[in-house]
Amino acid sequence: MVSVQTEAITPEVVNNALRTVMDPDLHTDIVTLGMISDIKIEGGKVFFKLTLTTPACPVKEKLETEAKEAVAKIPGVTEVEMESGAAVAGLKPRGKEPVEGIRQIIAVTSGKGGVGKTTVSVNLAIALAQLGARVGLLDADITGPNVPLMMGVDDYQPVAKDNRILPTENYGVKVISMAFFVNRETPIIWRGPMLDKAIRQFLRDVQWDELDYLIVDMPPGTGDAQLTMVQATQLSGGVIVTTPQEVALLDGQKGLAMFQQMDVPVLGFVENMSYFQPPGSTERFEIFGHGGGKRVAEAAGVPFLGEIPLDTSIREGGDLGAPITATNPESPVSQAFIEIAKQVAAQVSIHALTPA
Ligand SMILES: Nc1ncnc2c1ncn2[C@@H]1O[C@H](COP(=O)(O)OP(=O)(O)O)[C@@H](O)[C@H]1O
Ligand SMILES: [Mg+2]
The missing domain is CATH 3.40.50.300 (P-loop containing nucleotide triphosphate hydrolases)
Incomplete structure (x- = not known):
């Protein structure tokens, strides 16, 4: 008898799956970009938060779909719940005084x-x-x-x-x-x-x-x-x-x-x-x-x-x-x-x- 060995679902497994999703503009995966947080796992159900770099993201739907699909494909995952939001990054400091806020x-x-x-x-x-x-x-x-x-x-x-x-x-x-x-x-x-x-x-x-x-x-x-x-x-x-x-x-x-x-x-x-x-x-x-x-x-x-x-x-x-x-x-x-x-x-x- 061959038993199918499924890997336990851990935050690391979820992160690894999400690392396959690339931001086409930033040429970096969404985990490295810090867009993923709040991973929670309950049995086969996975929850995570996706934070885009701008609410005006031209590839918003694409990233959302790909992220959900990547997690859904993990063996043993039965349900994916994703919360999508955005946080605009601050200016990269270049020596000039920023305007607060x-x-x-x-x-x-x-x-x-x-x-x-x-x-x-x-x-x-x-x-x-x-x-x-x-x-x-x-x-x-x-x-x-x-x-x-x-x-x-x-x-x-x-x-x-x-x-x-x-x-x-x-x-x-x-x-x-x-x-x-x-x-x-x-x-x-x-x-x-x-x-x-x-x-x-x-x-x-x-x-x-x-x-x-x-x-x-x-x-x-x-x-x-x-x-x-x-x-x-x-x-x-x-x-x-x-x-x-x-x-x-x-x-x-x-x-x-x-x-x-x-x-x-x-x-x-x-x-x-x-x-x-x-x-x-x-x-x-x-x-x-x-x-x-x-x-x-x-x-x-x-x-x-x-x-x-x-x-x-x-x-x-x-x-x-x-x-x-x-x-x-x-x-x-x-x-x-x-x-x-x-x-x-x-x-x-x-x-x-x-x-x-
Ligand atoms: N795409 C467009 N189609 C029709 N009218 C336009 C268009 N773009 C600008 N205008 C009109 O041209 C005029 C000049 O535009 P404006 O935005 O004030 O130019 P600027 O600020 O460069 O001087 C305005 O009356 C504006 O309504
Ligand atoms: Mg003008």
Whole structure:
């Protein structure tokens, strides 16, 4: 008689099974990455906790399924119970002073204005919040602050508590902007030192509480505000927004060069106004050409994060203070923003968790 010898199920056996599940972005198994905890075994029933590096993980379902299946395959296991959650890692220290409570700071930039930086910042922030992250949005365009209009919070009267400025909140995103502090009709003509002070105050004197991601909508170009932002704290990285035209691409490359010179990781390129698709049609009209953002990203060896079509619902949502990602998250345009949000979150995790 041959008796089938089954190995006793121990936490080590469970861990070994889970070691076969790889995170495709981090190229490491989920046990080594510290994603597995709280293993409990009762007879044939196994319980464990899976903690992803971001609630916006693009491979969330894949990792969850593979982890459950890996444990289910262990001989003798009759039932698997998995609790899935996420914890955004903190910034990897690189010598600059972090902002207390804020895990990751993402700068959204472009070489020139009008390419959709604010539009991308706003929809990216809302998408990350919808995916379950705690998100803030800092309008660093001190002299041309557009975030409040697009976020529908332009009537906010700032309040201070215990010597700290309280941000406002809409669509699950905390917001601060210079527009709250100045008269809309008065042009802001601040220069160097004042810009510098305002940006530093927005980082450190605002009651952000705990944030997974602070999105920073940068002013166009590579001037004083960019320098301040890069120097004032440690950034997780920059997202460069570009349109498919050659000029915008060249400007995008300047943004890339600035980040690289300042030792800020480039999270990738987003191509905005990529193509136009008439409602109900499957045909795409490539008004400004197409694919330039991807080519520039590839040539520079940085990730391409995705493309956003030219769509009237995007402009209307912005003008009305009701961004498309908030009002119609199921629409293809919103799905494009949500996909980009996941790619950005994945890049942030990669930079936070892999050695420099
Ligand atoms: N993909 C898009 N489709 C249609 N309109 C867009 C799109 N992206 C941006 N816009 C519009 O273009 C204008 C400029 O965008 P904005 O985000 O303010 O650019 P930036 O911050 O780079 O100056 C806004 O009116 C905005 O609504
Ligand atoms: Mg803008």
